[in-house]
Amino acid sequence: MSLRQRRILIGVTGGIAAYKVCELVRRLRDLGAEVRVVMTEGATHFVTPTTFQALSGQPVRVSLWDEHGEAAMGHIELGRWAERLLVAPASADTLARLAHGMADDLLTTVALATAAPVYVAPAMNQQMWAHAAVQANVATLRARGVAILGPADGDQACGDIGSGRMLEPHALRDVLVASFGDGPLRGRKVVVSAGPTYEDIDPVRFIGNRSSGRMGFAIADAAREAGADVTLVAGPVALATPAGVARVDVRSARQMHDAVLAACDGSDIYIGAAAVGDYRPEQAAGQKLKKHDGAPLRLELTENPDILAAVAARPRPPFLVGFAAETHELARYAQDKLRRKGLDMIAANDVGDGRGFEVADNALVLYWRDGSVSLPRMPKTDLARQLVAHIAERFLSGHGHAT
Structure with missing residues (x-):
């Protein structure tokens, strides 16, 4: 600097x-x-x-x-x-x-x-x-x-x-x-999604996950440090907005889908770090659901839209970075997601045994079509800077959708 x-x-x-x-x-x-x-x-x-x-x-x-x-x-x-x-x-x-x-x-x-x-x-x-x-x-x-x-x-x-x-x-x-635009991503538009999504069951209950949003917020901050114009689409989290970052708050997967697509207009890079819920209740109840003498409650779930796939399907998609949070067979599942969704890079992390979610540090393995690199366990702020540096290197070398 x-x-x-x-x-x-x-x-x-x-x-x-x-x-x-x-x-x-x-x-x-x-x-x-x-x-x-x-x-x-x-x-x-x-x-x-x-x-x-x-x-x-x-x-x-x-x-x-x-x-x-x-x-x-x-x-x-x-x-x-x-x-x-x-x-x-x-x-x-x-x-x-x-x-x-x-x-x-x-x-x-x-x-x-x-x-x-x-x-x-x-x-x-x-x-x-x-x-x-x-x-x-x-x-x-x-x-x-x-x-x-x-x-x-x-x-x-x-x-x-x-x-x-x-x-x-x-x-x-x-x-x-x-x-002053002295970073490797100066003049570039970067969109980051972060945090969980919540899908309402009724006015007081929802389906969610354990994502704290810390990794995504750290990535948005690191991208801004690298000189980018950053838009952060955030799920329901209790985190302060990184300095110099534009923030859009959402709650559900469909809201995040719409906000990401809008933010990605003219963007250079999209980093999908959010833990987006795969399913939502088919119908959210208008009033609080009550128990009925021990009778089971059955919820019909329907699949949420795939945000990464929607961005990848655009005529001129940005450089696409996905995340894969897995509890086993990390490499196999991450590489399959990389190919299946047409991503330029995927960041895979092991979330089993207290790792990944609700902690201050993390480790990642980055995969792209012809290579990979392991980033060891470190504070998420430092990890985010290393991730953004690798993304910038691949993007600027012409390996991606946006070139």
Whole structure:
């Protein structure tokens, strides 16, 4: 990764997560970026301007009324200088002022004065993040093309647990790296499906599976790191959206089928990592089914549409990567699926004895028409990066549908 001579402006607002931005500035400098920092008055209560000046090697601006800075219209100069503007942490107040076009401090004024892409990394209490006003402001910013990075789930400084944590410095760094299109998949459109599908039996029961979605989400994140424009079609999972990834939420296999086909229009690569249910009830009951004196309940099941087959049947299908989760005879079943569905690559994993589902690590064997490679057990985030690297290599070498 490199950010050599790239010009990145960081806007720091008032929040405890401001301390993490110190590490972010250091990581960006390590990659060769030129970094300047603008702070709100509130941010200075958490980290001093002197700290950021030492880390960035540049003077830190706080006030719109800085006599030296504004003598040459400093907010205009900063806006023109920046190739990227990242606001981190972005407080609820800052999100509101950005959404409403306020220009009452240096940071909001620069945000209006720059033509550079704007990224914001929200950080706040989970209840604040869930508030309708905050979500409306976020929706407004998204509609204007501002990239919303996070927030992540987890423990918060206030003692709450939930969504509202600022993304970690390495994740924000990776988004900025990818935004300059320096990865092997730069300029490519990648669609990833992830998680389980649920098929309703009645209003309170469903047929599902044990997929957590972690592998698919990690793949979407890795593809974004590689420079791709990524759309993630996600089944019902409790995972935060990877930074810089467009997410479409679905529940059933038919919904996922329709969403994937729509997302694959004009796509270069489709990675089908979702654990899609093969069957669904023929008829879902409109009311909760009741027990009747020990009488057995019989469900008529019908087959769900085959998403991979539907994508492969297109006149110009993308490079197709399937997954095979097996409990035995891994190689035989995976290679049969590769041939039968006309895939360019298949990632096979053993899900027996507590492996694969609901765990943080995994191992894969990749197969294609004339070769294979084993990826040993490792954290799913690292495994996803290796998988995406192999996919990019095969895709760019011309081995696939899309060539």
